[in-house]
Amino acid sequence: MSWNRILIGFLGIIFIVQGGCGIYSFSGASTEGLNSVSVQYFQNRASLVQPGLSQNLTDALIDKCKAQTNLKVINGLGDANFEGEIADYNTKPLTVSADATAAMNRFTITVKVKFTNAVDPDLSFEQSFSRYEDYNSSLDLSQVEAELSENIIEMIVEDIFNRAFVNW
DSSP, rough: HHHHHHHHHHHHHHHHHHHHHHHHTTTTBBTTTEEEEEOOOOEEEEESTTTTTHHHHHHHHHHHHHHHHEEESSSOOOEEEEEEEEEEEEEEEEOTTTTTSEEEEEEEEEEEEEEEESSOGGGGGEEEEEEEEEEESSSSHHHHHHHHHHHHHHHHHHHHHHHIIIII
């Protein structure tokens, strides 16, 4: 028997087992007992409100759940439910150069999340997730804001998802 056939057979078994159990995904996410997930709109309650940030965060979390679980995304309340708010959105000087001006700035987004697992309430949580990106102070925030926001949202969504379904 050739190695290609062995490999194909092995991968086939993995896919059959994976598809059959419906509990684990290749991302390591555990959705045992859950059939649906819902993501409520994350309001922006930060002192600095960036238009579109709430929708981008909400959509990114929905997309993550669709891509990495077999749960049905529903409106209303699912077996697993995410809700929360954007609590902070700011930029601050990080390091000072020799002429007493900021050399680097830190752009931070913080999101408060309440996750409810209706099947296993012990897995429910309320937690803040914060991530940042540093950027050169010679750049205006408006020049880098879109890219930095996208990167930070991606990291925060990964953290939220892992906390809810990978149980780290």
